[in-house]
Amino acid sequence: MALIELQGIERTFQLGDASVHALTALDLRIEAGEYVAVMGPSGSGKSTLLNLLGLLDRPNAGTYRLEGRDITTLSPDEQARVRSQRIGFVFQSFHLVPRLTAAENIALPMTLAGIPQKERNARVARALVNFGLDKRADHRPDQLSGGQRQRVAIARATIMQPALILADEPTGNLDRHTGEEVVNLLEALNASGVTLVVVTHDQGMGARARRQLVMEDGRLKHDSATPHNAPR
Amino acid sequence: MRLADTLRFARDAAAGYPMRTTLSVIAMSIGVAAVVILTALGDGARRYVVGQFSSIGTNLVIVLPGRSGTGGFNPANAITTTPRDLTIDDAGALRRAPAVRRAAPLAVGTSEISFGGRLREVMVAGSTAEFLPIRNFELAQGQGLPEEDWNRGSAVAVIGNTIRTEMFGNTPAIGQLIRVGDRRLRVVGVLKSVGQGLGMNTDELVIVPVALAQAMFNSNTLFRVLVEAKSRSAIPEAKEQVMEILKQRHRGEEDITVITQDAVLATFDKLLGALTLGVAGIAAISLAVAGILVMNVMLVAVTQRTGEIGLLKALGAPARTIRLAFLAEAAMLSTVGALVGYLLGQAGAFGLRQTFPVFPAYPPDWAVIAALSTALITGLLFGVMPARRAARLDPVQALMKH
Numbered sequence: 001m002a003l004i005e006l007q008g009i010e011r012t013f014q015l016g017d018a019s020v021h022a023l024t025a026l027d028l029r030i031e032a033g034e035y036v037a038v039m040g041p042s043g044s045g046k047s048t049l050l051n052l053l054g055l056l057d058r059p060n061a062g063t064y065r066l067e068g069r070d071i072t073t074l075s076p077d078e079q080a081r082v083r084s085q086r087i088g089f090v091f092q093s094f095h096l097v098p099r100l101t102a103a104e105n106i107a108l109p110m111t112l113a114g115i116p117q118k119e120r121n122a123r124v125a126r127a128l129v130n131f132g133l134d135k136r137a138d139h140r141p142d143q144l145s146g147g148q149r150q151r152v153a154i155a156r157a158t159i160m161q162p163a164l165i166l167a168d169e170p171t172g173n174l175d176r177h178t179g180e181e182v183v184n185l186l187e188a189l190n191a192s193g194v195t196l197v198v199v200t201h202d203q204g205m206g207a208r209a210r211r212q213l214v215m216e217d218g219r220l221k222h223d224s225a226t227p228h229n230a231p232r
Numbered sequence: 233m234r235l236a237d238t239l240r241f242a243r244d245a246a247a248g249y250p251m252r253t254t255l256s257v258i259a260m261s262i263g264v265a266a267v268v269i270l271t272a273l274g275d276g277a278r279r280y281v282v283g284q285f286s287s288i289g290t291n292l293v294i295v296l297p298g299r300s301g302t303g304g305f306n307p308a309n310a311i312t313t314t315p316r317d318l319t320i321d322d323a324g325a326l327r328r329a330p331a332v333r334r335a336a337p338l339a340v341g342t343s344e345i346s347f348g349g350r351l352r353e354v355m356v357a358g359s360t361a362e363f364l365p366i367r368n369f370e371l372a373q374g375q376g377l378p379e380e381d382w383n384r385g386s387a388v389a390v391i392g393n394t395i396r397t398e399m400f401g402n403t404p405a406i407g408q409l410i411r412v413g414d415r416r417l418r419v420v421g422v423l424k425s426v427g428q429g430l431g432m433n434t435d436e437l438v439i440v441p442v443a444l445a446q447a448m449f450n451s452n453t454l455f456r457v458l459v460e461a462k463s464r465s466a467i468p469e470a471k472e473q474v475m476e477i478l479k480q481r482h483r484g485e486e487d488i489t490v491i492t493q494d495a496v497l498a499t500f501d502k503l504l505g506a507l508t509l510g511v512a513g514i515a516a517i518s519l520a521v522a523g524i525l526v527m528n529v530m531l532v533a534v535t536q537r538t539g540e541i542g543l544l545k546a547l548g549a550p551a552r553t554i555r556l557a558f559l560a561e562a563a564m565l566s567t568v569g570a571l572v573g574y575l576l577g578q579a580g581a582f583g584l585r586q587t588f589p590v591f592p593a594y595p596p597d598w599a600v601i602a603a604l605s606t607a608l609i610t611g612l613l614f615g616v617m618p619a620r621r622a623a624r625l626d627p628v629q630a631l632m633k634h
């Protein structure tokens with residue numbers, strides 16, 4: 001059983017009279033534990049794909065199975081539960097809550113899930129050490145550097161021990177060096193068994209993934225996992 | 233999300249946006265404070281006037297010479313009869329009516345009072361011993377007018393407190409001889425100071441026996457007869473008996489007017505009720521304005537935070553959690569706003585009472601309750617409604633508004 005199975009996914013946006021086909025006839029399988037880079041020109045549908053995978057958005061047509069379960073028919077609250085338990089998101093612009101400290105931001109998914117304070121504290125303390133943030137626990141996002149912010153975001157994405165981590169241009173707002181650090185972190189997570197899907201512009205970074213997807217005009221143009229360099 | 237976490241999250245959110253938190257608390261507290269103070273003013277005015285009227289006496293029935301009131305001027309009457317005057321004997325006769333407890337004649341005029349070279353003009357009221365209890369006047373020193381034949385009039389006077397200070401300063405007044413008009417009168421009593429009341433100011437009044445006053449003013453007529461009914465329920469009866477007795481004494485002519493304190497009070501109460509309603513209207517408008525302010529602040533706040541709602545959804549928060557968090561926050565803001573407003577309003581009313589001690593500026597309970605509940609409800613409603621809407625968006629739509 002594949003972790004992710006997309007079949008005939010369509011996503012169109014209505015812009016006035018015109019409809020934009022952000023994703024067209026998309027089929028895709030990703031196995032548990034894979035490390036996948038999604039590349040392609042701007043506007044080719046990479047973010048739309050990632051949002052669909054993360055249940056932040058719904059397709060207009062097609063089916064999406066996550067761990068064998070048809071996700072598209074779930075109610076909003078059931079989808080929220082799947083997001084909470086199985087999926088971690090890392091955004092290009094971090095999306096930290098500005099009024100909360102690093103520790104509180106990392107704990108937020110657990111707080112929302114109703115996990116008791118004691119367990120939260122233990123897990124956050126471990127995460128702070130693991131991500132080299134133990135000196136920054138009480139700092140607010142505006143007191144952190146970009147790299148530190150993204151590390152907080154990654155710690156937050158992993159704190160619920162999800163099966164799948166989705167990162168949309170996680171290094172897009174970082175300089176080369178800190179970007180490298182962040183990618184190393186994500187790869188270490190993947191090495192521990194978490195499935196990793198990263199959207200990136202950076203050819204070098206994309207090449208580090210074991211599998212590359214290239215998008216164009218809402219279609220999957222190239223998938224390194226299929227032998228003939230063409231979508232099935 | 234756990235309750236404690238929801239509350240902490242809401243508190244941090246409120247504290248995290250000090251500008252809008254302050255704005256909505258200010259808007260709400262001004263609205264509530266305005267209602268509390270304005271209704272305290274309106275209701276205070278009502279209480280003040282009712283209190284003044286009640287202090288005139290208890291169960292009063294007042295007899296005026298001449299026919300007036302609803303009948304209007306009657307030309308036939310004017311030609312055939314001259315209205316008879318009210319006399320001391322008329323007043324005396326009223327004491328025999330079964331529903332009447334006491335009656336006191338009243339003749340008034342102005343005169344000059346002098347003592348030890350000090351001289352001033354005063355209002356003189358001619359009456360009897362029962363005048364003081366009927367009007368609920370209290371004595372500070374000495375005693376009231378003596379019980380005696382109403383037509384005799386001993387040479388004594390009861391004076392108001394201002395007169396006492398002006399004439400005697402710190403020296404004792406009781407037993408002193410003063411000159412009022414061309415008479416020499418002995419001061420037997422001093423009235424307790426009551427400040428400015430309705431009608432005559434008793435602090436500047438000199439009360440003398442009625443026969444003496446009539447002789448001084450050279451007249452046989454009375455200004456009023458004050459009658460006290462045996463009880464509140466006996467007032468209509470007393471009124472009828474008074475009319476009947478005087479009609480007989482005046483050869484069948486109904487040439488007097490009888491008004492009851494009750495009727496006057498009722499009219500005033502209605503008037504002042506309207507005043508309070510008007511004030512309540514103003515208060516309601518200020519509340520509505522505050523409500524709209526709160527609504528706008530909340531709307532802007534939630535719009536600003538749609539991105540945050542999207543993030544919470546992306547992190548796996550169900551819609552219910554988000555609604556609860558915003559409900560808790562709105563509840564905190566509205567409660568603080570309502571409370572601050574209530575305290576401000578009570579402080580304002582207290583200040584009013586301190587500045588004008590005679591004015592009982594207490595906000596009525598209904599106004600306080602209406603103000604608090606309106607503030608709470610608008611705050612909650614407009615804090616939660618936009619949050620509900622945002623919570624229904626797809627996470628990505630909400631996130632993009634970050």
Ligand SMILES: Nc1ncnc2c1ncn2[C@@H]1O[C@H](COP(=O)(O)OP(=O)(O)O)[C@@H](O)[C@H]1O
Nearest residue numbers: 013015020022041042043044045046047048049
């Ligand atoms: N919310 C939206 N409304 C309208 N059009 C959208 C929306 N989101 C994405 N699109 C369009 O869909 C296409 C794919 O966008 P996106 O997935 O963001 O591309 P990428 O991430 O590869 O740059 C683009 O043409 C974009 O304009």
Ligand SMILES: [Mg+2]
Nearest residue numbers: 046047048168
């Ligand atoms: Mg994108």
